[in-house]
Amino acid sequence: MTWNLDNNMPIYLQLMERIQRDIISGRFGPGDKLPSVRELAVEAAVNPNTMQKALSELERGGLVYSQRTSGRFITEDEELIKELKKEQAEKYLVEFMENMRSLGLKEEEIRALFEDAWKGEKRA
Amino acid sequence: MKPILECYGLSKTYGNGQWALSNLNLSLERGQIVGLLGPNGSGKTTLIKLINDLLTPTEGSIQIDGNLPGIETKKIVSYLPERTYLTPSWKVRDLIFYFEDFYEDFRRDRAQQMLEALGIGLHARLRTLSKGTREKVQLVMVMSRDASLYILDEPIGGVDPAARDYILNTILTNYNENATILLSTHLISDIENILDRVIFLQNGQIVLNATVDEVRVEQKKSVDMLFREVFRC
Amino acid sequence: MLGKLIKYDFKALNRYLIAIHIMLLITAALGRFLFVERLIKNSGGLSDMGMVIMTLLILLYVILFMTALFGTLLVISIHFYKNLYSDEGYLTHTLPVSRGRLLIAKTVSGSVWMLIDVVLVIMSVLILVLYQPMVREFSAHKDEVLIAMGFPSTVGYGKIISLIIVLFVVSAVANVMMLYVSIAVGQLFSNHRVMGAIAAYFSINTILSVVSGVVGAAYSVSVITNAVDETFMYQLYSKAYIFGIVLELILAVGSYLVTYLLMQKKLNLN
Numbered sequence: 166m167t168w169n170l171d172n173n174m175p176i177y178l179q180l181m182e183r184i185q186r187d188i189i190s191g192r193f194g195p196g197d198k199l200p201s202v203r204e205l206a207v208e209a210a211v212n213p214n215t216m217q218k219a220l221s222e223l224e225r226g227g228l229v230y231s232q233r234t235s236g237r238f239i240t241e242d243e244e245l246i247k248e249l250k251k252e253q254a255e256k257y258l259v260e261f262m263e264n265m266r267s268l269g270l271k272e273e274e275i276r277a278l279f280e281d282a283w284k285g286e287k288r289a
Numbered sequence: 290m291k292p293i294l295e296c297y298g299l300s301k302t303y304g305n306g307q308w309a310l311s312n313l314n315l316s317l318e319r320g321q322i323v324g325l326l327g328p329n330g331s332g333k334t335t336l337i338k339l340i341n342d343l344l345t346p347t348e349g350s351i352q353i354d355g356n357l358p359g360i361e362t363k364k365i366v367s368y369l370p371e372r373t374y375l376t377p378s379w380k381v382r383d384l385i386f387y388f389e390d391f392y393e394d395f396r397r398d399r400a401q402q403m404l405e406a407l408g409i410g411l412h413a414r415l416r417t418l419s420k421g422t423r424e425k426v427q428l429v430m431v432m433s434r435d436a437s438l439y440i441l442d443e444p445i446g447g448v449d450p451a452a453r454d455y456i457l458n459t460i461l462t463n464y465n466e467n468a469t470i471l472l473s474t475h476l477i478s479d480i481e482n483i484l485d486r487v488i489f490l491q492n493g494q495i496v497l498n499a500t501v502d503e504v505r506v507e508q509k510k511s512v513d514m515l516f517r518e519v520f521r522c
Numbered sequence: 523m524l525g526k527l528i529k530y531d532f533k534a535l536n537r538y539l540i541a542i543h544i545m546l547l548i549t550a551a552l553g554r555f556l557f558v559e560r561l562i563k564n565s566g567g568l569s570d571m572g573m574v575i576m577t578l579l580i581l582l583y584v585i586l587f588m589t590a591l592f593g594t595l596l597v598i599s600i601h602f603y604k605n606l607y608s609d610e611g612y613l614t615h616t617l618p619v620s621r622g623r624l625l626i627a628k629t630v631s632g633s634v635w636m637l638i639d640v641v642l643v644i645m646s647v648l649i650l651v652l653y654q655p656m657v658r659e660f661s662a663h664k665d666e667v668l669i670a671m672g673f674p675s676t677v678g679y680g681k682i683i684s685l686i687i688v689l690f691v692v693s694a695v696a697n698v699m700m701l702y703v704s705i706a707v708g709q710l711f712s713n714h715r716v717m718g719a720i721a722a723y724f725s726i727n728t729i730l731s732v733v734s735g736v737v738g739a740a741y742s743v744s745v746i747t748n749a750v751d752e753t754f755m756y757q758l759y760s761k762a763y764i765f766g767i768v769l770e771l772i773l774a775v776g777s778y779l780v781t782y783l784l785m786q787k788k789l790n791l792n
Contacts, residue, residue: 375613
């Protein structure tokens, strides 16, 4: 499973983003135990020190906490996770709007296209 | 803890007026994966040979874990040269016995496990193996030692992408915080993600010694891109 | 560690040398049973054809013995070169052992095989030519032959035999060291390593011959003035053997030191 890391941003930031997405999407549920630093590093094909840094930053943000001998766990704070999900969704929306506007479309056109796409998905 | 590698004013000439290394100063801590990067003729091979006591310095000194290159350092340095140093008539198991005989830190079970995962039989004669397989065997032997300093010279050059992934995977799985891995290569984009630190060598001198993150944040580009800029022909 | 190094050196040498020497002995035995025995039976008169065949056989066997001797030198040299100066050198020189030990292991394994080779070649010669008529002749004229060889009836064989054995052993070591030092010197010529080694070998050999020749001539001159008696040959031979031993010892030790220093200071693997 490649983690599709791009070469221009610091790796640990990208790792943080990826793990955050995994938490939001539910791949890692609240309270779940995270794999060890080494396992994650091997999976992502990155330096374990870098993975360690990413996890430490996530700890600071409260998304992850560590218990000295048992390892790292996802927070059980579902509110926090919901917050993050909302933040991420908003980021995607902003991106969507920017992209659509860059096509030169007006608001009604965007809305119509969006509803068609939505209906199309429901049918499929 | 003492740095695993220290070079003070290290210089080497082969007697033709050109200095392969000039007044090199370096200090590497333990627990890092370091990339030694530079074009051909930059002094990478010379530095690697000096670490392994295959060359003697013209000036300056080099120390591994506080010792001059010699028997004690060879016990804790595991070296994968660019070349294949295997005896063709041997079988794989002969090679395992050999490493076991001479290296106290050699872990037979680790080697056997890796060889099995690669589908390499213990009774295969080394000369019957393909070039790529031989290189993998050599890597397995080197990584199966519990060394303090691993020196891998072009470990992924000349292998197919799948093998490359396997090799990087092997390096990461065998990583331990008390050991340092020094990787010399010119295929930077492939390995950039596993490096802690990069050292650029040019004309026998260090022109950059920074962590990968420092490069990406301060230079705002990947190590690979920076390399191309610095070493533009 | 030294034992292990010697073990692996023997393993590499045995691979070719055991085969060569088994062939040597078999060929000698075959020659004895197929040809020599028949020739002995016909010893009453050898036809012209018989003479021709015998000459050819002698030639053949001389070539065979030279091949065994040369082949042994070659196998020992090639192993030394491959193990220490080719790609294999990257493994050998990064083992946690001193260069001195590496060299001693090569010296021991090489010398032992040199000795075995010389002994087996001599044995092969004896297998071929040691037959009844000759043994009878020898026994009849035993005393004269022995005196001419340097064993007077008045003195025991002990000293000469031990000198010869010591000379053999020291020569084997010296010969092997000469090969090694030539290869080590050859390494200094970065683009002509093999030619350099061969050149070095012949140069050393030449110097050796010159030195022995000069000393031998000087000694012979001083000896001619002395009385010739039964013990003459004995004196001559024992002094010659002792001189030979000393010369070979100097050669062996000198070569070892030079090879060691070259490996330690001037190693430059490609």
